[in-house]
Amino acid sequence: MTKIYYALFFILLSLSTFAQKMKVTGRVTDEKGEALIGASVVEKGTSNGTSTDGNGIYTLAVGYSNATLIVTYVGYNKIEKEINGQETQNFTLTDATVLSQVTVVGSRNLNRSSTDTPAPIDVINIQEVTTKQGQLDVNQLLQFAAPSFNSNRQTGSDGADHVDPASLRGLGPDQTLVLINGKRRHQSALVNLFGSRGRGNTGTDLNAIPAAAIERIEILRDGAAAQYGSDAIAGVINIVLKETVNQLTANVNAGMYSAKYRYDNKKFDGQNYNVNLNYGVKIAKTGFLNVTADYNFRDHTNRANTSPIDEISRRQYGDPQMKNTAIYYNAKIPLGKNIQVYSFGGHNTRNGDAYAWTRFADDVKNIPAIYPNGFDPIIASKITDNAATIGIRGVWKQWDIDLSNTYGFNRFHFSVKNSLNTSLGLQSPTSFDAGGFQLGQNVTNLNFTRNYKSVLSGLNVAFGGEYRMERYKIFAGEEASYKTYDQNFAGGSQGFPGFSPVDVTNHGRSNVAAYLDVEADITKKLLxxxxxxxxxxxxxxxxxxxKLGARYKLTDDIAIRGSVSTGFRAPSLAQKYFNSTFTNFVNGQAVQVLLANNNSAVTKALGIPQLKQETSENASLGITVTPKASSLSITVDGYYVKVKNRVVLTGQFSDEDEAIGPLLKSLNVGQAQFFTNALSYTTTKGIDVIIAHSTPLGQGRFSTTLASNFNWMKLGPINTSPKLAGKENTYFNQRERSFVLASAPPSKINLTFDYTISKLSFMLRFVRFGEIKLTNWNYGSINPDTNQEYTQPEYTDVYKPKVQTDITVNYKFSKQFSLSVGGSNILNVYPNMSKPYLTESGGAWDPVQMGSNGAFLFTRLGLRF
Known part of the structure; x- marks a missing residue:
């Protein structure tokens, strides 16, 4: 099948040589009529472009008589103009003011475009992406649009079922900094405890931000802690909100999964529905208020019936049910020619129902009189996420000054349904308030920026400061959710024991920062x-x-770029202070596990030191090829990231351990684990390759994009305390190491074909995920036939490379109405199956590669007035 598509592609390319192009020529000047040398002229929606010569003259062959040209020049306002069949097009650019400059992540220069920076940046137009694919949330949109970005839905992972962990370049979710309109976004209060993604990490809940509110997403694929602060070891994701006015846009989306493995032979499940509205009003001459409302419903999927009945560990395995409601705004109000007040933010509420592991009828933790057939506990969540930024920006003596304050708040409140507290016997309730946790963050920024056009070939100086306060809290659930009333039976709510008064915590911290950033065009070629x-x-x-970075233009078409930097990440407050007692399943058997915080009696008994910051060394080197005479662009970027003293969640120490066994037994728990700087270092080497080509074909335009990421990770020695010397295999064993190594597939390749003709467009995409290996629960256990520990391959689950195929057809009935119909993973490909009893998730697949739901069919109606 793939060979057929490749053959079709090359046939279409050969046919395109017969297509006719329209030649457009003109002159680009400033307001005084003086030529702007080197101004960029690009055909919108393509990589087809050129630049003006010494007289400001350009010539460009475009594919449409109604093509739109985009003209840009550093320090001047951008112009977009439809040519309407006219072969001569002149442009006059006006000098940019503070109210119209655009910030691009990775550069403090307010007029720098993403292609001019010394580090690789992906700029993703959300409107284009959402038109061509069925994914509705930001994590899944980026999973298939950016090869170095990885996110998978989890199941049976407690809080991680409700917030998808996401990462860049195979590093941790907490090693990527997220910005909104250039301002630091708060993290989620959740720390991930289970699953193959983000184990032991905190992260940012990208799905709290509705895609309908976003204009574009900029991904800086480079270490940037020296520019933006903690968490930017792997890179930075900057989400830019919409600014459109006098236009109402609405989208209605619906989709469902093909239920290949449902036990009841149901054909479809996991229905998804989304409705969103966006509208903007103009304020004064250059101000605006843009508002988005979004509602998304996602139902359960179930893929539990995948193996012989005697191996089933869960009757419900698949996506949790989610109801997500959000309202976001973005506003700027001019107070004069060079002063503006701005504000943006929003509110998100998410209610989730996720299935925990099954308690079968004969389970000792079941009460048959209440549940004759056993029960499937449901971990329910109410997540509240609020954010607001307000600031003032202006120009004083040619300095751009920006003062802002951002507050963010994330709260997880858990409840448990369809459950019981066995130690209460027949008096047990079946639903519980289990408590939860929350995180608040306040950031105040003051930034100064100035561009000196006459120094060298352009000099930009930026400096500023930041003051940040954070506070983390754990609040208790009702007594029955955590208490053991009869020591002969299991206590607490089954599926998710509630937080007890012992777990309650309230801790804060603050930090102050100062930065200096100097960016100089030494010559026209060297930045x-x-x-x-x-x-x-x-x-x-x-x-x-x-950080030190550089970009050098070997020719007008070829440039090399690179950077070296150091970075850091402060341990999150959740990693320092989270503590809880929960139920884990080892080879299908329930075990009470204590996750002890850094100041607990358990960690002190083991001599575990206080958490310290992670530090990093980053290096990257790349080349860009953008021939002006053709619609081809090639970028190749290699990278190296070494992270020292990486914070991880340790393995679980048993109550039989001579060091802490008696203490654990006194606490009535079977195992204990904790956060520590266990890994002396990790090194990640990789390469990103992006090739894009666009050409006229008949009356339309045919575009091809090949985007790929390859990465290799190595783990260093284990740091242990003196009391745990010789116990490295428990402290951070092979299972835990494999979870870190599986943070991203070793390769992800995205090949996309787009063809647009008049009102009709087609998208065909292949996404290949590399092989993932995970260590299962057989690791370290005894083979009863040989009385020896299991060895390879008995304790390794191998998920071989898989290819997902997506297709979308879009038709624009008019300027007001469009319809998209398509499917993701239309060939219904699944990862390789494993034994449910031995996986971390309790199902036939851990959350790897493209997920385990199969084909997703969708339709989308777009309206614009």
């Missing part, structure tokens, strides 16, 4: 960027980091 940042945390001290 050099240098940045330094100092931060001081109230709980672990100071850090100083730097």
């Amino acid at each position: 050099v960027d240098a940045a330094a940042r100092f931060e001081n945390y109230s709980d672990f001290g100071s850090t100083l980091n730097g």
